[in-house]
Amino acid sequence: MTKMTKSQLMSALAEKTGLSKKDVIGFMDTLVEMAYSEVKKNGVFVLPGFGKMVKVNRKARVGINPATGAKINIAAKTVAKFRLAKAAKEAVM
Secondary structure (H helix, E strand, O other): OOOOOHHHHHHHHHHHHOOOHHHHHHHHHHHHHHHHHHHHHHOEEEEOOOEEEEEEEEOOEEEEOOOOOOEEEEOOEEEEEEEEOHHHHHHHO
């Protein structure tokens, strides 16, 4: 089983929508740019029926170096996570 490449995805979307490949690429680039800016500004970006990208604050914690077994401090940080919508989960499973 091989995964679909970006080029294959853009071609398939262009074919299914009747838009040109250039228009599809422009739309997708704009969508991604909007998602990033919304998560940065508001902490969440929702794509109905697909899922949402959220900004999550991780607390500082103590970890273990697997090579030496030594305890290390891991600093607090902010990360982005994607949560799949229930409809998407049900469609795939």
